[in-house]
Amino acid sequence: MAVYTDVPDDELAAFVAEYDLGAVTAFKGIAEGVENSNFLLRTERGSYILTLYEKRVRAGDLPFFLGLMEHLAARGFACPTPVKGRDGLALRQLCGRPAAIVTFLEGLWPRRILAVHCAGVGEGMARLHQAGEGFAIRRPNDLSVGGWPRLLAASAERAHEVRPGLAEELATELAWLERHWPQDLPAGVIHADLFPDNVFFRDLELTGVIDFYFACNDAFAYDIAICLNAWCFEADGSFNVTKARLLLTRYEAVRPLSAAEYAALPVLARGSALRFLLTRLYDWLNQPPGAFVKPKDPLEYLSKLRFHQGVRDVGAYGLG
Template identity: 60%
Template sequence: MAVYTSISDEDLASFLAAYDIGDPVSFSGIAEGVENSNFMVRTTTGTYILTLYEKRVNPDDLPFFLNLMNHLADKGLSCPQPVRTRSGEMLSRLNGRPAAVVTFLEGIWHRKAMPVHCRALGTELARMHEMGKDFGMVRENSLSVNSWRPLLESCGAAADGVKPGLYAFLEAEIDYLEKNWPADLPRGVIHADLFQDNVFFLGDELSGFIDFYFACTDMLAYDLAICLNAWCFETDGSFNITKARQMITAYQAARSLSGAELAALPVLARGSATRFLLTRLYDWLNHPEGAFVKPKDPMEYHRKLSFHQSVTSSAGYGI
């Protein structure tokens, strides 16, 4: 989450008049994240999140995201639910942007993940994958392996200004991934962005997932690989195998991973690290002036990718 587009008190009051959620009491921007403009809105009936979808989001994808949240909530996953206008619409417009209001999810995210949090995440991730089996919409992953080379080329020689030799390093990695990317693993709905700030807890109990705006149809094990990268490295760059083992075994208890999925974990983890290294690199080089959010360090994912390049089997993740 982040803020790129500002709104005035008058804009907000006019916008909320289309909803049956009371009058605005206060609102404030949410600075975390990288993709859309988000505001916490308190009204006379409760607390909500208002999202303005920025130019990087394809408006054609929004029905997938919003209907998915409804589907998962109906199945029992704790996640925000879109609020409909009085005329029944989940999508509106505000300040030239598509916009939606969703319910507020109680909880906080843990900046320092512990093994117990990784175990809870593994269980809930597998549950989400099972709940998504009968979701009727499909959205292909626009940030999968076929997008990585064009993304690197869009960064160009400026990549080497971040780290000398980075362009060639990434070019060689993409060569490897294009040749070795799995083609026939189980697929379904994945969140694709379950970083720590998108997973809420009440104490050590997981209270829900937020921010489904990268969700798509892809390999289920790829979602797990994204979580390994996001949750199982320490601030010094070291890989915490205890956290990884807790996450994967808890996932396995709720949804069994096939032998092919386990064998593919190292390449999926490399792909996940490459994806976030590239998007962070692009954002680092193309940071919009005036945005309230700081771009995230791409080199964090360079270090993670370098670790995964040394892993030859799922045993490297504690399995």
């Protein structure tokens, strides 16, 4: 839910004039996306999304993100494609911020997750992992195990405001994860934020994936673990094994998983739960005054973390 920067008429007109898109016919702020300012941009040529990258996105990462979308789209994966100006560039400046226009992707993100959506995201994620092959730029995952000590330290002092003993519980978990974090799993480009609001469907068929602004190089199975957390828990906190089985089996029908990847899933799921818990905790404790964005409940991910702590093998995810 976000428009952090509005765009004056003349600056918009000058910006769009750099492209072969004709004149602007409509321009509306979109109440989606937490990190950046997004606008529906209609021109004489069609519908597009204009994004102004706000300060939480590192400008140095933008060539990775935009290049990745272009790479994926060229390989037939449905995602927004950066539109290039007449100078051949997709990335330029608007209102003092990096900005880009991407194509408009049809479809709706599912507000209520059905099992069939989990099947779709499983297959789509596997296709994304395949389509990312050969992408030349690399970007390490700075929100993986190596980045968590810093994240935890940033919130530890006030974590008790959210729940007594939380900092200690997370420190114990982090220490365990550091000892057990899997190495040498098959890796490549992962989305790393494949939550329901980033996956579009139409008539229960996946039409594409958006928001690649956490994408990075990491273990493919870590992306799967993120999705187990994001797609397979019910609102009451229960884990839906049917959804998990569909997600995993449809993934595997496209890209088979190794025994090592299967074995690592419970640890990766714990790590993924900790990662979102830590960023939500930070955002919860550091709400800017007058924020437009309602922070998400960090404790939702404490409950998910505890579920995976009790998992012995992938049988708990509906397999084997």
